[in-house]
Amino acid sequence: MSVPALQLEGLKKSFGKAEIIRGVDLEIGRGERHAVIGPNGAGKSTLFNLITARFAPTEGKVRLHGEDLSGLQPFQINRKGLSRSFQITNIFPRMTVFENVRCALLWAQGYRYSFWNLVNRSRQLTESTDAILDQINLSERRDLPAGTLSYAEQRALEIGITIAGGADVIMLDEPTAGMSHSETDYITELILKVTEGKTLVMVEHDMGVVFNLADRISVLVYGEIIATGKPADVRGDPRVQEAYLGEALETEQ
């Protein structure tokens, strides 16, 4: 079996005395679409933050394509091919939509900290930016400050920024939070489109989205994964039913 894209080994995190993540082991294969679900306060976002080194873990390890990520800074992890979005919209509000995406492309296209290249002289840069804008359907908003977009558009832009760098592991933190039905459908569609062939890890509340998108699901409750498996298996797992899903699933069916 090939090396999993993402591998968590005994990951733990405490804030003071409160243990938020209490030992998580998880393997996510290449090209898999994996969803992490769980009730509020289960530690889903914390788990995300541990993987992307926003927080340092108290114990345990994260491996990306088999490589240990301990001690690396977020930007270093990103360079290794892991990109994430945020639960709260996290874009560059004062820059244009176009520039938001272009910034996300700079490192991946090898511009690094250069000050001898002019960004708008590079046709390749402009073209790939426009291609991504096209993908996320924001071409018309190209030159508006990102802060003036509607909420759904900002979420779409957030996803665009996340995938722009060409990372092969994409982590989305509640991409449809706070959206209407039609918006949710639009974003789900978008995620399916842009993560084609990539590893996707997402935290999501909307079960519709989860079951539409995910190949496998992990259920996180009180900092522990109580179940991992195919959507159908998880749905049938009595512990999951008990802990979390029961009601939600009934309404779903």
Next chain:
Amino acid sequence: MELILVNLIDGLVTGLLLFMLSAGLTLIFSMMGVLNFAHASFYMLGAYFAYQISIALGFWMGLLIAPLIVGIMGAGVERYGLRRVHQYGHVPELIFTFGLALLIEELVQFIWGKNQMPYSVPDVLNFTAFAIAGNSIPAYKIFMIFISIAIFIGLLYILTRTRVGMIIQAALSYPRTVEALGHNVPLIFMGVFGVGTALAGVAGVIAGPVLGTFPGMAFVLGSIVFVTIVIGGLGSLWGALVASLLIGWITTFAKSYNIAMSDILNGIGIPSPADLDTSAFRDLWTVTSPQIADILPYILMVMILIFRPQGLFGKRQS
């Protein structure tokens, strides 16, 4: 030995004076997240108002009334100035207070002119309290110590024993939660700003007679107050106290004892260069501690910021 005691007392006076300024500043910072550059300007206003009042009504009325006026002015500045700028973000807020400091200095010069004011110690306190080995300790210094300590105790009482204090305390740690709990946060802001500036006013009233009442008095003290709260840890009242005393004593002792850089360097095994007069480092070698006493706090601050950015007692990273 006696000199050490005398220096301890002198350093205490300086430190406590600094504390009265930094306490208000750190409270304001914790609540509103804004470093008030004009804080020392309110200190200056306190001294000038007290001088003006003392001409007509005597020193004690000045001590009573001037801080009130300063506090009201401070609250006004928050209400009509800072609150407006708040919406633009923290940097404009900081710049606003910076501009305010310039403006207040100009205003003071406009009203009182540019000379030093003959604001002096009241006659009741103009005697030597006691002397240690020929060094007289003026009664006024003892008075300053008592006032500062009384204010510190009062502040501590309000913060830990009263309802308002509880809210403020909570706001120090969880500013947003307090707002969510439905307290009138703008009013608390205005109040804290008013009280903070009034404290600076008190400091001005009692420092004016000994340190001089002149248009440059705010500038001399301005940045050192920042240094104090940064060293103590932004938002920490205890940190402000410890840092104030630390700075008070460090500067006092550095001035009192002629420690030469050449001695230190020789002490750690670096010999003086033979051609000292022509050496490029000659100035480094001839530095003495009194020369650099007043810039020591800045060195301390930079060191602290590099190695412990949250300050001595700070909990939150800014």
Next chain:
Amino acid sequence: MKKIVKLGAVSALSLIVGAASAFAADIKIAFIDPLSGPFASTGTNGLHQFEFAADYMVNQQGGVLGGQTFEVVGFDNKISPKESLIQLQVAIDQGIRFITQGNSSGVANALTEAIDKHNRRNPDDRVLFLNYAAVDPALTNDKCNFWHFRFDANADIKMDAITDSIASNQEIERIYIIGQDYSFGKAVSAAANRFLSEKRPDIEVVGDELHPIGKVKDFTPYSRKIVASGADAVITGNWGADMLGLGKSIIENGFDGPIYTYYAAGSGITAAFGETGKGAIRLVSEGQINPPPTDEAAAYYQAFKAKYPDGNIDQSRISNTIGMLAQAIEAAGTADDVVKVAYELAGMEYESIWGGKVFMREEDHQAIQDIHIQEHTDEGITFTYDGSDYGVRSMKRIEMASMDSPTTCQMKRP
């Protein structure tokens, strides 16, 4: 947008330059000193003294060269060397040929070099620099030039006088020297050590230190050391708030000997010292104020007081400056050819209304005059300072102080 702003700037520029040259005064003197900011009080007071001197001593006497009047034009240099150079250029452009400045040796140094260069590069509109108060000895030694004239006694001359006074007082055995940490403070310290070891080798210098300039909030620790050292007298070159802070602190902390100073009078300092400084503060300066040396001086001071009741004449050399300039212009027969005026000024002997003579040494353009040690007191004071009851009274006069002092000046003359 840029264009519009530039256009505005342009019109404003032409406005000032044009407007300023529109006034037709005969002989103008540019007074470049701080008129705003922390040192403005000293500068403004100096300007008043200059304006008054020009009016009283020249214009009311019918002017020079058969009716030409003096006008003193104030330029605010904010005590910044950079601003001084800008204002110098503005002054030169307005056709002003006489520049005067006094506050800060740093500024004087910048001005004297700039004027030297200007005169070298622009022989058609040369100017003279009348330095009325910057006392750094270097200005009439290593850094001297033909265009610079100093009407005040320099720091060394004053220290010579102070140490004369100390030397004659056998009760003084221990001296403490303290000053601001910059060129002037260091010059004072060096001169004090030099003169003391010459005149009274038995005097022990028990302390000699510098403190940061303008940064000290509380002088108590310094005064503790002074008291603890058992010094009989203190010498300091401090000025402004540093002077007041130091002096008050020394006295309040139990020191009861004399404090010899350069700048402890006027500008609010006398009033602020008040009773505290009585009997302790000694001031070295040229020009005797109390008791009034001559009837002319008394009349002059009274006329000044009538005009500026809050003002002080704490720089009697200002009237000497105006008087000597007038005399030199008269003798040269022109106010336009500054080289001629400069040659007249050099070597001039002038009868001062403040008593005694002023002699402008030819070799270094340093004025030699009587120097007084004055004390801060409220007894026997005819003319008080700062509207207080206090003033300075002459205790000791040193005639033509340092007449033969050496100079390293090597002047190039045109």
Next chain:
Amino acid sequence: MTDTNVKDPARSKEQITTDPSKPAQRMGAGSMTLTLTPWLIGAVLLAILPFVFTSNSALTIMNQMWITVIFALAYNMLLGQGGMLSFGHAVYAGVGGFACMHIMNASDFFASFPLPVLPIFGGLFGMGLALIVGSFSTRSAGTVFAMISLGVGELIAASSVIVVAFFGGEEGISGDRTYAMPFFGNEFLQQIDVYYLISFWVIVSAALMYLWSRTPVGRMANAVRDNPERAEFLGYSARWVRFYSFVASGFFAGIAGGLFAINYEILTEENLNTASSGIILLVTFLGGVGFFFGPIIGAIVFTLVQTVLSLETDLWAFYAGTLFVATVMFFPGGLAGLMMMHVPAFKLGKAGYLVRPYIRTLIPAAIGTLGLCALVEMTFHVRHAATGDTQMTLFWIPFDSHAILPWVIAAAIALIGLGIARATTPALRDAWNEANTAGDRS
């Protein structure tokens, strides 16, 4: 033309006003074209200005202006583009200048290259210092950065009087620019020669700084300013992005310092102290941090206030302070922001709507403000002038400041002027909304 007052509500309500509270919003937005036109206009203007103002003092003031322009632009690389608030930036310009001064005094070396090259050395030294300080100060932005900059600034300024060997103490270091190798026969004896040297460097530095803002690291500086965390998750270390901006800013500040050395031939403690650092902050903010050209306007306006207004009134600093505080409170976008607010109206071709309301409001407001200033000046005169000196001159009118009539007149002018302005403000506001509303009404 028949139904002028019928409007289509759906269309006319589409407002595209720039939000004045977000000045930097438009920074880098659009206008990415590297058009040469503004630069050519600038260069031509710089070239012909000396023919308009021939006096040396005008040249001196303009030299000061252009040096401030470079310095302010360099400062804005931090504040406007990188979101770093520095309270000690004067030290980089100062150290660059001091280094140039020492080079000027090293006569053999100095005589071997032409003067116009000298500012590069200033830049390198400024950059060197920025490298050292930036290595620890740029780890975080915000308060920590601001406080380190304050501390380092104070330290270097304080050491300037202690380390006499390099800084020359209070007198500073002076030299003579004419000892350089003649540059095409020019020894830079006259102000006009220096003027063109500085003008050349202004264009070059401004262009380079503009281009910098268009490079990957320059763009990322904006990204880090807006959202350092997000930038980290894009593969960029916020710290290193800040570091590069800081070092570049130090370089251009050093160039400004080098030009200062050439122009004034003296550097003193004043070039390093906190007051200078504060002034450059003031200049930059006044001009507007949100636009590249903002600091240019700020530098020009402030230099005029400082050198020209201070000739007219002792209270110049009071007015400058008031102007500054008013700017922060009401126009946080600065003067540039104020100008750019009008761009939408121009784009809509409706700027003409604003002309008359502006005249109706701003002219009375200006007159009223002058009336207020007159009151202030008179108060100042009464308080601080010599007794018996009751004559004063304001706006070329001599009068007696102790008489009642001038006070009444000034107060009346102030009241009436500001009153009219207040009364006409609603009309201006309507016109403003109208001018910024797409869709036509006429």
